[in-house]
Amino acid sequence: MFTRVRMSYQESAPCVAVVGVTGAVGQEFLSVLSDRDFPYRSIKMLASKRSAGKQLSFQDKAYTVEELTEDSFDGVDIALFSAGGSISKKFGPIAVEKGSIVVDNSSAFRMVENVPLVIPEVNPEAMSGIKVGMGKGALIANPNCSTIICLMAATPLHRRAKVTRMVVSTYQAASGAGAAAMEELELQTREVLEGKPPTCKIFSQQYAFNLFSHNAPVLENGYNEEEMKMNDKDVRVTATCIRVPVMRAHAESVNLQFEKPLDEDTARDILKNAPGVVVIDDRASNHFPTPLEVSNKDDVAVGRIRRDVSQDGNHGLDIFVCGDQVRKGAALNAVQIAEMLL
């Protein structure tokens, strides 16, 4: 299933639409589709009216960005959405109505019954039966980026020893808030270094050389929406989501409690053999995963794998995980889902 599909433009291939193509994840959709030689008969570049008319190049061909309208999905087999929740809520069902299979990167459909929430390495079975050519549209949701990155490492361990509780603290990059947030971090950093007051448009406070609790709204229980997205019906999770001044890869400190014993060497072996995971865990040279090292990479990196000294026996582990937010946290996961539709 994870073999790359070695073909690109061809007659029998699907018509693809990218919704939100000018955004950080939209641009990454194009680069992942190209890197993985995703087969397509045509590709539609869709965005808001503001971006319509812009020129884009994809696989040495020029494209004009089209305005997203209710008529955009005629003949589209697969629509990759990353233009925010409200756009997904409005245009996702329209696309499905037109027969498109929508892979949506927003939170719009993640909690909707009968919409599979899929990480291909974790639960491919959730979307079984959904295929291009089945004669009808469908919705598939891409999980939240922090969730994807955490579960890439936690799931293989869960399969062996059953995780009963997780305590997660995140170190989240600017990219999670879009391309404009990355630009703001860079601009602010220049301003602070020049002794100027930082420009705060995307975030309400200084981001350069600072960090802050994730900007998602805080719910009545005191958790913010980003943290609640990491919740699970089978595993008890408490998360603290923090935005750090890093460009495009998330890090997460994950404390795991297991039902069955699992020693750290076995855990390391399991992770070494897990698809989409790379282990970087060199204690002697203090080499562990960093956001920079995983940036623009497909694999999620795991390190600092150690027995939790605060738990009895081998019922606890601490791990540190890094993954490219734009890639595996968003665009790559969606394109992997799209590959399974073929």
Place this chain on the structure above:
Amino acid sequence: MFTRVRMSYQESAPCVAVVGVTGAVGQEFLSVLSDRDFPYRSIKMLASKRSAGKQLSFQDKAYTVEELTEDSFDGVDIALFSAGGSISKKFGPIAVEKGSIVVDNSSAFRMVENVPLVIPEVNPEAMSGIKVGMGKGALIANPNCSTIICLMAATPLHRRAKVTRMVVSTYQAASGAGAAAMEELELQTREVLEGKPPTCKIFSQQYAFNLFSHNAPVLENGYNEEEMKMNDKDVRVTATCIRVPVMRAHAESVNLQFEKPLDEDTARDILKNAPGVVVIDDRASNHFPTPLEVSNKDDVAVGRIRRDVSQDGNHGLDIFVCGDQVRKGAALNAVQIAEMLL
């Protein structure tokens, strides 16, 4: 005990020495001593041979930095040390021999029996009986900066409900590795913004727009020394210590388990009344502690106070803590200890 001592230069006041005066913490010692009108008869500025001869100004008076030697402590009542563990190990006992009371900011004596490890708001009783004028020298250790910042918030809750286990993930500033690390972060950031390769002297890898596992040596159990410093004989602790590109204040995500139930409103009230602690916990406006907001401040800020949904009843809380690493994490705590010696 926490009232400021409103006096400075005077005949009956102690002779003070600052060891490592040119470092980040050394400089902060001077500014805290001055801010708090610490009484002194004389003050000696001590540093390595390399820095000897440098001119410093303190309370409008010029001082010359002297080389630290075995003779530096004649007549010194209180010696504030922050020049690294090996300097403390060598010169701490010499100072004690000369009758000085040493307040040491390094890890050299933290685990030595009969050396009190003191946070004035937490365990002032540990140094009872040690006073200037008692006719002999003594050693007092300043706890690790992450530990001080964490315990300022955790101890008042522990007193009420007994903490049985803590899961801590840190977001540690450059200052913890000294003034040169702060300069390197700034230099690297300029370089990266100019598209140049970053200068890596203090740390082995890029720090600008990146983060990494704390550079302390990793022990056989997989924890690094910084993490093991947070351990406690009464409370089970697992810590993950991460260096983030922030200048001078640490942040910590702390998950607490309690023996007795403790609801979040009671916890918030306890923290509001805790000495040296300020609560910043405004859910509606998403205003919580940040490193920038606590920089150059004495108080440790606590927020994101919420019932841990992964634990039953009111036996768990999550909190997010920020504190100035150079100030309460080091210099302020040591000067508070010194105030108790008078």
